[in-house]
Amino acid sequence: MRTVEHTVTHLIVHTLSKDTGTPARLALRDTACALDAAALRLVERLSAQYESRSAKGFGRFEDDEEGFPLARWLREHLVDETLDFVTLSRQLAERVQAIVDEEELEEGGRLVVARVREGDTDTLWAALLGETEGVSVNGTLDLLDCTHLDFTALQAAGRIDLSGWRRGDAHYLGFLRGRGKAGAWFKRVLGCSDVMVALQETKKLVATLDRFVDNAQLAPAARDQVLERAHDYLDALGEAGAPVVFEELAREVFPEQPARLDALLRAEETKIAPGFVPNRRAIRPLVRFSASAENWKLEFERNGLHSGAVHYDRATDTLVLSGVPEYLKRMLDAEGGD
Numbered sequence: 001m002r003t004v005e006h007t008v009t010h011l012i013v014h015t016l017s018k019d020t021g022t023p024a025r026l027a028l029r030d031t032a033c034a035l036d037a038a039a040l041r042l043v044e045r046l047s048a049q050y051e052s053r054s055a056k057g058f059g060r061f062e063d064d065e066e067g068f069p070l071a072r073w074l075r076e077h078l079v080d081e082t083l084d085f086v087t088l089s090r091q092l093a094e095r096v097q098a099i100v101d102e103e104e105l106e107e108g109g110r111l112v113v114a115r116v117r118e119g120d121t122d123t124l125w126a127a128l129l130g131e132t133e134g135v136s137v138n139g140t141l142d143l144l145d146c147t148h149l150d151f152t153a154l155q156a157a158g159r160i161d162l163s164g165w166r167r168g169d170a171h172y173l174g175f176l177r178g179r180g181k182a183g184a185w186f187k188r189v190l191g192c193s194d195v196m197v198a199l200q201e202t203k204k205l206v207a208t209l210d211r212f213v214d215n216a217q218l219a220p221a222a223r224d225q226v227l228e229r230a231h232d233y234l235d236a237l238g239e240a241g242a243p244v245v246f247e248e249l250a251r252e253v254f255p256e257q258p259a260r261l262d263a264l265l266r267a268e269e270t271k272i273a274p275g276f277v278p279n280r281r282a283i284r285p286l287v288r289f290s291a292s293a294e295n296w297k298l299e300f301e302r303n304g305l306h307s308g309a310v311h312y313d314r315a316t317d318t319l320v321l322s323g324v325p326e327y328l329k330r331m332l333d334a335e336g337g338d
Contacts, residue, residue: 018106026094026097042114043114046157057174069095078162111127123162126157128155129155131153134148158176205244206282213227227286239280
């Protein structure tokens with residue numbers, strides 16, 4: 001989980017009410033909320049809950065700003081300065097209302113819109129939170145019923161890296177995926193186009209794992225064991241359609257020092273976006289070598305180099321394969337092989 005100092009610069013909360021079989025209704029706040037300790041706690045709780053969720057999508061704004069107007073509104077707010085924050089939030093709330101009705105969803109709750117400095121990064125958050133009943137104790141120790149935001153009931157959320165958007169980064173928009181329609185409708189609200197291709201991210205992950213075992217200077221058998229564990233774990237995720245979570249992957253793959261691997265996976269220079277489902281074909285190089293030349297194509301398991309089934313002689317530039325199967329022997333004999 002990222003550890004970063006938050007500074008709330010703008011915050012507002014609107015209410016979306018939705019009863020079964022009826023259109024959604026909005027109660028819009030006219031002014032921004034006070035930027036006090038409660039506002040900071042809200043943002044920090046929201047950020048922590050969002051970061052703890054593994055199923056996230058990443059992308060950038062759709063090019064069609066008529067059909068997906070949030071990018072245009074942000075430009076009017078940030079660049080042209082013709083749209084103030086309160087009006088921006090109200091337009092966003094009205095878009096949420098319209099899409100909830102189009103999708104025939106039953107979600108309602110408090111719509112939080114916040115502009116937050118995270119270290120040196122300017123971000124915009126939008127989230128729909130549920131509420132729960134609770135009990136508080138007042139100054140005279142009397143019990144009082146109270147209603148408060150339920151961060152575990154985070155129904156939909158998106159985070160826009162405004163600094164990255166201005167720089168032209170590839171991935172500056174993230175959102176919770178959820179299951180079924182959950183998350184997908186909020187992706188429409190944000191106008192997010194998925195540009196993160198699982199195949200590309202998986203290849204980067206495989207290359208990073210290879211670099212990690214090389215730098216760790218492990219014995220060949222231990223190196224293979226780490227990569228085999230990585231393959232098996234990622235293959236299971238791919239089969240289940242589950243996303244990669246760096247912390248969990250590090251614990252499974254390198255339990256001796258998981259924080260060491262986790263730090264590399266999260267490093268800025270690694271440039272792997274979290275939350276993708278592994279491509280099962282792209283993880284094969286973790287346990288298998290494949291190569292081809294003009295007259296041959298070869299594929300073998302990595303552990304074959306240590307079992308003696310495959311022997312590489314650098315001096316003679318040859319690979320020797322042992323345990324040739326009978327059917328291949330017959331085929332070679334038919335071609336007049338020695």
